[in-house]
Amino acid sequence: MNETIRTEIEAATFRRLLQHLDNHKEVQNIDLMLLADFCRNCLAKWYAAEAGLRGEQIDYPAAQAIVYGMPYEHWKAHYQTEATPEQLQTLAQRQSRRSPATESENQ
Numbered sequence: 001m002n003e004t005i006r007t008e009i010e011a012a013t014f015r016r017l018l019q020h021l022d023n024h025k026e027v028q029n030i031d032l033m034l035l036a037d038f039c040r041n042c043l044a045k046w047y048a049a050e051a052g053l054r055g056e057q058i059d060y061p062a063a064q065a066i067v068y069g070m071p072y073e074h075w076k077a078h079y080q081t082e083a084t085p086e087q088l089q090t091l092a093q094r095q096s097r098r099s100p101a102t103e104s105e106n107q
Contacts, residue, residue, distance in 0.1 A: 018043075022069045025079040030087045034094065043067045 029039035
Protein backbone atom coordinates (compact mmCIF):
# COMPACT_ATOMS: atom_id res chain seq x y z
CA MET A 1 0.00 0.00 0.00
CA ASN A 2 1.44 3.37 -0.91
CA GLU A 3 1.71 6.25 1.56
CA THR A 4 -1.04 8.35 -0.06
CA ILE A 5 -3.61 5.55 0.09
CA ARG A 6 -2.61 4.72 3.66
CA THR A 7 -3.03 8.36 4.68
CA GLU A 8 -6.44 8.52 2.96
CA ILE A 9 -7.55 5.38 4.78
CA GLU A 10 -6.32 6.72 8.13
CA ALA A 11 -8.10 10.05 7.55
CA ALA A 12 -11.34 8.28 6.60
CA THR A 13 -11.03 6.07 9.68
CA PHE A 14 -10.55 9.14 11.89
CA ARG A 15 -13.62 10.81 10.37
CA ARG A 16 -15.57 7.61 10.98
CA LEU A 17 -14.42 7.55 14.62
CA LEU A 18 -15.59 11.15 15.06
CA GLN A 19 -18.94 10.29 13.47
CA HIS A 20 -19.29 7.26 15.74
CA LEU A 21 -18.60 9.40 18.81
CA ASP A 22 -21.06 12.00 17.55
CA ASN A 23 -23.70 9.30 17.11
CA HIS A 24 -23.06 8.15 20.69
CA LYS A 25 -23.13 11.33 22.71
CA GLU A 26 -24.33 9.24 25.65
CA VAL A 27 -20.77 7.98 25.95
CA GLN A 28 -19.22 10.50 28.28
CA ASN A 29 -15.60 11.59 28.21
CA ILE A 30 -15.06 10.13 31.65
CA ASP A 31 -16.30 6.76 30.34
CA LEU A 32 -13.72 6.94 27.57
CA MET A 33 -10.99 7.96 30.01
CA LEU A 34 -11.79 5.09 32.35
CA LEU A 35 -11.94 2.50 29.58
CA ALA A 36 -9.33 3.69 27.10
CA ASP A 37 -7.32 6.46 28.79
CA PHE A 38 -8.31 9.04 26.17
CA CYS A 39 -11.36 11.15 25.42
CA ARG A 40 -12.69 13.65 22.91
CA ASN A 41 -10.57 16.38 24.50
CA CYS A 42 -7.46 14.25 24.03
CA LEU A 43 -8.34 13.86 20.36
CA ALA A 44 -8.68 17.65 20.09
CA LYS A 45 -5.29 18.18 21.77
CA TRP A 46 -3.66 15.64 19.45
CA TYR A 47 -5.34 17.23 16.43
CA ALA A 48 -4.05 20.71 17.33
CA ALA A 49 -0.58 19.35 18.09
CA GLU A 50 -0.34 17.46 14.79
CA ALA A 51 -1.54 20.53 12.89
CA GLY A 52 1.16 22.58 14.60
CA LEU A 53 3.83 20.05 13.62
CA ARG A 54 2.77 20.59 10.03
CA GLY A 55 2.86 24.37 10.22
CA GLU A 56 -0.89 24.83 10.61
CA GLN A 57 -2.13 26.83 13.58
CA ILE A 58 -5.35 25.40 14.99
CA ASP A 59 -6.09 26.45 18.54
CA TYR A 60 -7.57 24.06 21.07
CA PRO A 61 -11.17 25.41 20.90
CA ALA A 62 -11.13 25.10 17.10
CA ALA A 63 -9.81 21.54 17.38
CA GLN A 64 -12.51 20.75 19.95
CA ALA A 65 -15.17 22.04 17.52
CA ILE A 66 -13.80 19.67 14.87
CA VAL A 67 -13.82 16.69 17.22
CA TYR A 68 -17.17 17.46 18.87
CA GLY A 69 -18.84 18.62 15.65
CA MET A 70 -19.87 21.81 17.48
CA PRO A 71 -18.34 24.26 19.93
CA TYR A 72 -17.31 22.44 23.08
CA GLU A 73 -19.40 24.70 25.33
CA HIS A 74 -22.53 23.76 23.33
CA TRP A 75 -21.73 20.05 23.60
CA LYS A 76 -21.00 20.38 27.31
CA ALA A 77 -24.26 22.25 28.00
CA HIS A 78 -26.43 19.81 26.04
CA TYR A 79 -24.78 16.40 26.36
CA GLN A 80 -22.30 16.23 29.23
CA THR A 81 -23.51 14.74 32.49
CA GLU A 82 -21.92 15.02 35.92
CA ALA A 83 -19.34 12.38 36.68
CA THR A 84 -20.19 10.26 39.67
CA PRO A 85 -17.97 10.32 42.75
CA GLU A 86 -16.99 6.73 41.94
CA GLN A 87 -15.94 7.68 38.40
CA LEU A 88 -13.88 10.60 39.67
CA GLN A 89 -12.21 8.39 42.28
CA THR A 90 -11.39 5.73 39.69
CA LEU A 91 -10.00 8.36 37.32
CA ALA A 92 -7.84 9.88 40.07
CA GLN A 93 -6.47 6.43 40.96
CA ARG A 94 -5.77 5.67 37.32
CA GLN A 95 -4.01 8.99 36.75
CA SER A 96 -1.87 8.53 39.87
CA ARG A 97 -0.52 5.29 38.36
CA ARG A 98 0.38 6.85 35.00
CA SER A 99 3.92 6.77 33.80
CA PRO A 100 5.49 9.98 32.44
CA ALA A 101 5.37 8.50 28.91
CA THR A 102 1.64 7.84 29.17
CA GLU A 103 1.05 11.35 30.50
CA SER A 104 2.84 12.93 27.52
CA GLU A 105 0.65 10.93 25.12
CA ASN A 106 -2.41 12.69 26.52
CA GLN A 107 -0.97 16.19 26.16
